Amino acid sequence: MAGGGQPRTGGDVRERAETYLRLLAESELRRALGSPPIRRPGLATASLPLRAAYRVLPPAAALAARAARPLDPLVRRVLATRERVQGRALPAASPAARWAFGAASGLAAAVSTSVGAAGRAGWQVRRVVRGGQAAGRFHGPGPAREGLDRVGRLASDFAAAELIDLAAAESIVDGLESALAARSRLEPRRAWAMRRGIRRQRGSLPAGRVVAIPLGHAVAVQSEDGPIQLALLALVLAPDRAEVTVAGRLPAVPGGEARQRRHWSEPLRASATDDRGARYEAHFTGGWDQSRIDGALSFRPIPPAQARWLEVSVGETDTVRVQLAGSQPVTADLDEESADPVEHFLDSRAERFLRYRWLHGAGGAAVAPEAIAALREIGAVSPASPALRRLAALLRRLGSVSPEVQGVPWAELPEPWASVLDSQDAADGPVGVSPLAVVFPEIDGTRCVLTGLRSEPDSASLQLTGWLGPALGWPSFADEATWPSVWARDSAGRWHIAAQNGGGFGGGHANLTLRLTPPIHPKATSLEITLLGKSGRAAATVPLAWQDMP
Amino acid sequence: MTAPWWATFGPAEATRRCGGLEHRLRWEAGRLTVPDHPEAEGELVLGALGGDQPECIRLLRAWGEHTDDLDVLMLGPRSSADTLTAGSRDAEQLRRGPAGWASHAPRPGPAPGGVIPGMPLTWGSLWFSTLRSFAVNARGPSRGTAAYGPGHAARATQMARLRAARGGAHAFMPGTGQDPDRELARRAELLDLLELGPAFQFRLSAAVAAARSQHDPGTARPALAAALAGRLAPAVAAWLHINPDDVSCSIGVERAITEQGGGRKGIRAAMPVSWLSEVWAPGLALVDGHLVTGIIRAGFPDADVLALEAPGGEPAALAVQCQGDASSSQLPRWRITAP
Numbered sequence: 001m002a003g004g005g006q007p008r009t010g011g012d013v014r015e016r017a018e019t020y021l022r023l024l025a026e027s028e029l030r031r032a033l034g035s036p037p038i039r040r041p042g043l044a045t046a047s048l049p050l051r052a053a054y055r056v057l058p059p060a061a062a063l064a065a066r067a068a069r070p071l072d073p074l075v076r077r078v079l080a081t082r083e084r085v086q087g088r089a090l091p092a093a094s095p096a097a098r099w100a101f102g103a104a105s106g107l108a109a110a111v112s113t114s115v116g117a118a119g120r121a122g123w124q125v126r127r128v129v130r131g132g133q134a135a136g137r138f139h140g141p142g143p144a145r146e147g148l149d150r151v152g153r154l155a156s157d158f159a160a161a162e163l164i165d166l167a168a169a170e171s172i173v174d175g176l177e178s179a180l181a182a183r184s185r186l187e188p189r190r191a192w193a194m195r196r197g198i199r200r201q202r203g204s205l206p207a208g209r210v211v212a213i214p215l216g217h218a219v220a221v222q223s224e225d226g227p228i229q230l231a232l233l234a235l236v237l238a239p240d241r242a243e244v245t246v247a248g249r250l251p252a253v254p255g256g257e258a259r260q261r262r263h264w265s266e267p268l269r270a271s272a273t274d275d276r277g278a279r280y281e282a283h284f285t286g287g288w289d290q291s292r293i294d295g296a297l298s299f300r301p302i303p304p305a306q307a308r309w310l311e312v313s314v315g316e317t318d319t320v321r322v323q324l325a326g327s328q329p330v331t332a333d334l335d336e337e338s339a340d341p342v343e344h345f346l347d348s349r350a351e352r353f354l355r356y357r358w359l360h361g362a363g364g365a366a367v368a369p370e371a372i373a374a375l376r377e378i379g380a381v382s383p384a385s386p387a388l389r390r391l392a393a394l395l396r397r398l399g400s401v402s403p404e405v406q407g408v409p410w411a412e413l414p415e416p417w418a419s420v421l422d423s424q425d426a427a428d429g430p431v432g433v434s435p436l437a438v439v440f441p442e443i444d445g446t447r448c449v450l451t452g453l454r455s456e457p458d459s460a461s462l463q464l465t466g467w468l469g470p471a472l473g474w475p476s477f478a479d480e481a482t483w484p485s486v487w488a489r490d491s492a493g494r495w496h497i498a499a500q501n502g503g504g505f506g507g508g509h510a511n512l513t514l515r516l517t518p519p520i521h522p523k524a525t526s527l528e529i530t531l532l533g534k535s536g537r538a539a540a541t542v543p544l545a546w547q548d549m550p
Numbered sequence: 551m552t553a554p555w556w557a558t559f560g561p562a563e564a565t566r567r568c569g570g571l572e573h574r575l576r577w578e579a580g581r582l583t584v585p586d587h588p589e590a591e592g593e594l595v596l597g598a599l600g601g602d603q604p605e606c607i608r609l610l611r612a613w614g615e616h617t618d619d620l621d622v623l624m625l626g627p628r629s630s631a632d633t634l635t636a637g638s639r640d641a642e643q644l645r646r647g648p649a650g651w652a653s654h655a656p657r658p659g660p661a662p663g664g665v666i667p668g669m670p671l672t673w674g675s676l677w678f679s680t681l682r683s684f685a686v687n688a689r690g691p692s693r694g695t696a697a698y699g700p701g702h703a704a705r706a707t708q709m710a711r712l713r714a715a716r717g718g719a720h721a722f723m724p725g726t727g728q729d730p731d732r733e734l735a736r737r738a739e740l741l742d743l744l745e746l747g748p749a750f751q752f753r754l755s756a757a758v759a760a761a762r763s764q765h766d767p768g769t770a771r772p773a774l775a776a777a778l779a780g781r782l783a784p785a786v787a788a789w790l791h792i793n794p795d796d797v798s799c800s801i802g803v804e805r806a807i808t809e810q811g812g813g814r815k816g817i818r819a820a821m822p823v824s825w826l827s828e829v830w831a832p833g834l835a836l837v838d839g840h841l842v843t844g845i846i847r848a849g850f851p852d853a854d855v856l857a858l859e860a861p862g863g864e865p866a867a868l869a870v871q872c873q874g875d876a877s878s879s880q881l882p883r884w885r886i887t888a889p
Contacts, residue, residue, distance in 0.1 A: 015772060022772050023779055027795065029628075178624070178737070179625050182636035184635040
């Protein structure tokens, strides 16, 4: 959590950014042309169903004078930067194996839909895959894919820093992709379809009032392995959704790995009736690990705003009456202090590093060295940049050597960052659950409600119910970019940074679990939660009322 | 009076199936014509009014619509060694749309309980992915299909490491305002045009570069700078037997090839955008070990050019002549006829 910065970027910097990106694309195309073209596996001898299956599947086999001044040194720097940054890339982790598996399973799945062809085609699929592998015909991520990814990553980062229009960024990546495909250097991958699907799902933010009511009721739901202990955290009611968020514990039974594959959502059914006798049914959406389960009970139809109360029944437990009329949720006010987009981008990368450094191996990827190097090359950021200086200080504090911040004087670490680092080894958090109901205003095209806090000795987690607006970008790393930064400060003065740690997206809605690091201070009695985005920040303080952990 | 950009191009011809017959498409003097359709203009009008368009007429119309399309320079060839493999089959797949895909396309996204991969969102992708996208979008994943469980961050870290290892992290942001169906149709048209062969690819590229060099590039400057770099760098590299990555190219009024200087490795090359249409596209970039920087007298098959023998020198006037069949689908080969 940091602020302040330089003036917004001008047209020259934006032009240099686009030029840099396009020159990088040309360079990557040239590099890819140095590799052999891809070939699809020969299907001439395969059966009709297999050939049909192959056709409908994604390619399984893997798929003027003014300008002269800024451009000339820029070209050199694009190339030099690429070499320097890429020199640290790690080798691919058996991509061929992954792709081959994908090809086999994908083909098998499609063939199984062909009437009467499953057995015969399955054998042929295996044969084709084996043959393809042997002949080296299945290609996974290669130079072309890696180059496209580099351009895509930088385009995304430039767009996040508002150095390039989204349409132009997409056009560049798409153009490179098309150029590679037109030369048989690339076959597209399946994830595009999903991403575009998700993108198109992004609908609208809730048009009407969003109500959140803290609950704090403990219930037990019977399952074949024993009772699932749940805490009903809060009811969220909006024009397009009605949910009761829950946090719970699964029954302690042997067979850890197998239990993760079980569909624990099956027994988690709920119903509700309102004051007018209307009935609503709910199903569970969320996730679980070996012992914990978090998520929401999503009700259909959506109760009308006129309903005075709801009686919620989960499993076979007693009903819980929730008063809707007159409810006054805690709301957070928006402080519209927009940040310089480049500075915000740098701070977000620093926070990302801080957020995920507890995950071994994630830090290096989080900092986005290519983007930072490029920003410096095009003059979008100078060594005097406050955000860059903060990043340099953070890296120094963490003992990370990064050429991208070489020669950058260190700034003082922002208090929240320093606090998180000072308490990073704390394991003194209280054990319990505290229901919350904090409704946040729209920030960066998102809305969200925080509905509960689960605290454990080494960390804590927040439950988030959210909406994703139509203009929102897709997460660039570990999905955290979907939401504004979430920070919390407990009443004992300890700061906490939030990282997404599970949940689900769909239909423009999200239910997420945010892991707070470090743990809540044992003497804390309240928590100030801040959402920090490009368009501003919003904060609210909530009391902590610990209940036993389910 | 300055010669037109096409003055150093010979005619080119290709054939296409049209109405069950083999028809000719002929490019000459900067224009594409369809000799087997004497009433081509009338057919174009009828097509614009919604009538059926013969294949030749469709290509004729498409050619006209792409002569200032920067996508031509992005997709098109960078050198004579740069072979495009896309063709009408790919174009047809784009044009056909998602029919037949939705019922067979595997469910998109991660396995149940898995993470949402952080791969780049790309727009208007070619071939199968585009078709699949439309098929999948038409169905719309149900809520919760992208669900992932607690411990996601740990898996996300694994993903991040893999992405870092293969350079594949990221995001791509949503596009603004383009009509995907129209874009697909436009891309399909371009593929059809490029399938006419290298001779037509270079002529179409030249047409675009010529159109774009006639006025201030404005917001297209970055795209034109990249288009120039993508073609000038390989030419200079081939001339000097160096790596194209060691050539820094820029748009410039002055036509100069110089050493980097200052103890830095590499070559600086500056050319106007018109170099693409006047020199590169007609195959004149390298002639008998000389890098051609400009045209003194444009003509075909004989022309007078300015060319460098070595970086940093003054260009010398040379008389050159195109060898080979004027209507060949292959690129022309020029030779020096007089220093």
